[in-house]
Amino acid sequence: MRFDEKQVRRYEAWFQTEPGRIALEREKALLEYLISPWPRRNQRLLEVGCGSGLFLEMFWHTGFDVSGIDPSPPMLAAARQRLGKAADLQVGHAECLPYEDKEFDFVALVTVLEFCDDAQAAIAEAVRVARKGVLIGFLNRRSLYYLTNGKCWPWTDCQGPLRNARWRTWPEVWDAFMAEAGLRPSRARSVLPGPPWSWRDRALCRLLNGILYPPGLGAFAAVRFDLVGEKPLTPIMAWKVEPRAS
Numbered sequence: 364m365r366f367d368e369k370q371v372r373r374y375e376a377w378f379q380t381e382p383g384r385i386a387l388e389r390e391k392a393l394l395e396y397l398i399s400p401w402p403r404r405n406q407r408l409l410e411v412g413c414g415s416g417l418f419l420e421m422f423w424h425t426g427f428d429v430s431g432i433d434p435s436p437p438m439l440a441a442a443r444q445r446l447g448k449a450a451d452l453q454v455g456h457a458e459c460l461p462y463e464d465k466e467f468d469f470v471a472l473v474t475v476l477e478f479c480d481d482a483q484a485a486i487a488e489a490v491r492v493a494r495k496g497v498l499i500g501f502l503n504r505r506s507l508y509y510l511t512n513g514k515c516w517p518w519t520d521c522q523g524p525l526r527n528a529r530w531r532t533w534p535e536v537w538d539a540f541m542a543e544a545g546l547r548p549s550r551a552r553s554v555l556p557g558p559p560w561s562w563r564d565r566a567l568c569r570l571l572n573g574i575l576y577p578p579g580l581g582a583f584a585a586v587r588f589d590l591v592g593e594k595p596l597t598p599i600m601a602w603k604v605e606p607r608a609s
Contacts, residue, residue: 366414368437370524375415375441382562389554389572390500390583391421394473396575397550397587398498401469403427409467411457411489412475416442416450418500422471423449430467432460457485465494473500473585476536477528483539490543493590499540500585503553504530508582511558533579533586540588549589553581 366374377383403426413419413431415438423429423446430451433439439452446452455461457472458481470493476482489497502525503509513530515521537548552575561568578584 366435366438366524371415371435371437371441378417381564382559385562385564385568385572386555386559386583387417390473390585391418393552393554393575393583393585394418394421394471394498394500395425397552397585398425398469398496400589401496406468406495407466408469408471409460409462409492410471410473411460411485412472412478413442413450413452414438416445418471418473419450420445427469432457458488459484460488460492462492464491466492468495469493469498470496471498471500473498474502474583476531477502478524479529482529482531483542486539487543490540490590495589495591496549497540497544497588497590498585499536499588500583501531501536502528503579503582503584504532505579506553506556506582507558508555533584536584536586540586544588544590546588546590548586551578551584551586552576553578553584555582556580 378387406427408422408427409430410419410422411432413433416431419429419431419442431442432453432455434454434456436454439454442452457475457479470489472485472489476485479485509530512525513528515526554575555562555572556576557571562572578586
């Protein structure tokens with residue numbers, strides 16, 4: 364999905380509202396938690412579908428050398444305004460990345476699969492260009508947020524981007540990555556368990572929204588896949604005692 368200039372302004376404006384600000388804070392906190400084991404110095408990170416650079420800016424502040432790619436020129440214009448020369452930005456699609464194999468140390472896809480024509484191809488491309496790890500953030504179809512803002516009810520306007528998005532479930536993301544890399548997730552969590560009216564700066568809301576939940580519960584879920592240092596899925600058989608020479 365390509366966002367035009369009007370949609371980009373609306374997207375940016377939403378994060379200036381109280382619910383949008385709280386959501387962004389909690390989503391960033393979750394992503395920072397998940398990538399905390401990753402090294403940063405001289406490590407290249409590509410964000411696929413970087414949009415206006417809200418998360419790419421976070422990755423840069425945490426120490427990565429960042430690049431971004433997005434199919435929407437207006438989104439990239441907003442990202443350039445936000446990041447200046449700190450990021451290398453290109454127009455392109457998640458399903459066909461213009462990069463060499465293992466060109467980046469890490470690859471992030473944050474709320475990208477929902478808008479891809481072929482999500483499986485996007486994951487395959489992320490695995491292809493990443494050397495050390497892949498981070499996936501997605502909108503959870505089994506959340507209260509989906510029921511209020513994602514599901515198309517007879518009395519709702521079904522033309523908005525969220526209602527036309529392909530929301531994901533935690534098992535779907537797991538299975539899709541397993542199909543490409545054969546690896547189990549290293550860690551997964553979610554945030555924002557309630558509907559948007561609960562994304563407020565009030566005591567009880569802060570308490571509920573400050574917790575990291577299992578990946579199938581919150582509105583926004585994320586999972587880290589480490590491509591190096593993983594144990595094989597089928598352990599190699601080991602001798603209990605050393606074999607004797609015959």
